[in-house]
Amino acid sequence: MNQSQPKIIVLDDDPTGSQTVHSCLLLLRWDVETLKQGLLDDVPILFILSNTRAMTPTQAAEITQEVCHNLKIAIAQTNIKDFLVVSRSDSTLRGHYPIETDVISSELGDFDAHFLTPAFFEGGRITIDSIHYLLIDGVKTPVAETEFARDSVFSYNHSYLPDYVAEKTQGRITAPEVVRFTLKDIRGGQIDDQLLQLTGNQCVVVDGESQADFDLFAQAVLTATGKGKRFLFRSAASLLTSLAQLGQQPTAPEKMSSYKPTDKPGVVLVGSHVQKTTQQLERLLEEEEVVGIKVDVVRLRDRPAAKDIILQETLDTVKKVFEAGKTPVVYTSRQELSFTDIQQRLEFGEQVSALLMDVVEGLPKSIAFLISKGGITSNDVLSVGLNLTSARLLGQILPGCSVIRTEPTHAQFPNLPVVLFPGNVGNRDGLVSAWSRLRFS
Incomplete structure (x- = not known):
């Protein structure tokens, strides 16, 4: 410095x-x-x-x-x-x-x-x-x-x-x-x-x-x-x-597939609910190489005890899609739910996040990358799903979309590139662009 x-x-x-x-x-x-x-x-x-x-x-x-x-x-x-x-x-x-x-x-x-x-x-x-x-x-x-x-x-x-x-x-x-x-x-x-x-x-x-x-x-x-x-x-x-005043990042955005530890598919996790995220998700799901896996949060709200069942169903589908050589895109259902007060809304958000982090912990060990869509979702992915104390920032894969990589000593996902994709950033093709840059070397 x-x-x-x-x-x-x-x-x-x-x-x-x-x-x-x-x-x-x-x-x-x-x-x-x-x-x-x-x-x-x-x-x-x-x-x-x-x-x-x-x-x-x-x-x-x-x-x-x-x-x-x-x-x-x-x-x-x-x-x-x-x-x-x-x-x-x-x-x-x-x-x-x-x-x-x-x-x-x-x-x-x-x-x-x-x-x-x-x-x-x-x-x-x-x-x-x-x-x-x-x-x-x-x-x-x-x-x-x-x-x-x-x-x-x-x-x-x-x-x-x-x-x-x-x-x-x-x-x-x-x-x-x-x-x-x-x-x-x-x-x-x-x-x-x-x-x-x-x-x-x-x-x-x-x-x-x-x-x-x-x-x-x-x-x-x-x-x-x-x-x-x-x-x-x-x-x-x-x-x-x-x-x-840091200047240019070490690896250009279009070359970031070089960070992948395997040649297998990665996983996309979508938690953000803003309109831009929904548009980007819809565009990504049009791609032949991806398969959408919806997590029905209404079901979780109405029956909190069903969390373990929802988790197992989600992980079973992720495994099936991954083994077929395609990218699993795990996303929360899109409708805006109403709650009696802010406290209840925040607490339910924590329940949804806990479920998604259990999904992260259960992902196949050989995934090549992880894209996390949404700010709060991304924070939980790093601190809870991946249990990181710190991470080194590699740079951006798209304007406003950061990439970090886990340590070589990470217990479950060593050297895994993780994209932190804010909910309200990027055009309609943004999620597709980030996914394409990592999926196709």
């Missing part, structure tokens, strides 16, 4: 925030020794996968506090002086804000500012004049007008970020109090002095229309950090590219 460059510590609320970088460590445990391993790694950025987006607000606060408590100890013991902290979350503004940034500030303390930087260019999310947009078929759509703003857990009403901040902080931070860094400010080099004047954990929202905008912003941030300023970010993934 370049000693003049601060360590970039990312607390990621699902495992997909590393989708624009490569070569770094993803930590799935946060005991002090594991954190020290990440802090001392040569690569200037590390990710701590807390998976808090899948949790209740109380759980999210408790986990974030635990991570930060241990992080404070690990930073002291490794004598890391300069660091930036990133609370990485969803580019469509879903997540536990301001809970997580509040806890981080409380535990690690004395930040001069926290920045909201939700632009994610690989996924078609941009911020202009402090309004956050999704590009849908090339059309700029204010994010509050999309399905993501109606999320049953993380709903919101505003695309103009100062209003979003006021809404989420319930007026603790008012819209006029929020500092705005516009494209004109960033491109005109006007933010350098403003950064030095920030104090008292001031909230700042930042425009971004292209990676070049974030490159300019990141350079100004790194300069200010070198002058003693302490900053916290609530960010999507694209800013991390500009902060880490």
Whole structure:
């Protein structure tokens, strides 16, 4: 690690925030020794996968506090002086804000500012004049007008970020109090002095229309950090590219089949329910070389005791498809279920995830790859299904879709490439493209 460059510590609320970088460590445990391993790694950025987006607000606060408590100890013991902290979350503004940034500030303390930087260019999310947009078929759509703003857990009403901040902080931070860094400010080099004047954990929202905008912003941030300023970010993934400055990944996306440990088929696991995932799944199931295996979650909801039966039926079908030389695509039924409250919805999500992780643990040992579709699903695949403590990121197989590989010593799946495919990333052919690059050498 370049000693003049601060360590970039990312607390990621699902495992997909590393989708624009490569070569770094993803930590799935946060005991002090594991954190020290990440802090001392040569690569200037590390990710701590807390998976808090899948949790209740109380759980999210408790986990974030635990991570930060241990992080404070690990930073002291490794004598890391300069660091930036990133609370990485969803580019469509879903997540536990301001809970997580509040806890981080409380535990690690004395930040001069926290920045909201939700632009994610690989996924078609941009911020202009402090309004956050999704590009849908090339059309700029204010994010509050999309399905993501109606999320049953993380709903919101505003695309103009100062209003979003006021809404989420319930007026603790008012819209006029929020500092705005516009494209004109960033491109005109006007933010350098403003950064030095920030104090008292001031909230700042930042425009971004292209990676070049974030490159300019990141350079100004790194300069200010070198002058003693302490900053916290609530960010999507694209800013991390500009902060880490890692260059090209070692193996090109179209060459990633070289990571396969066998020539047999792989497995695709689909948990995400957003519309884009469903479209990609439907497209993948059109391929002759794949066979869809539906896990009926309504059956699980209505008869929780049937879990073991559903599991065995699923694994028997996976084995049959795999032995026929085709790719099993295990996916949850697509209909949106209704629940009496958020707590019940989250608890049922945990039941579904537990079933899917039992499926992962029961997969044939000679699979060539695993594609995990959905952020929460991917986190559980790494931490539960594969029982990893940490993983090294290889890079991206598609824009926004990371690939890690298990260690050669992994008990069940040594050297297995695993694709972490966010639910809301990629075009209709995205899942087919990732599968094709791994399936066909």
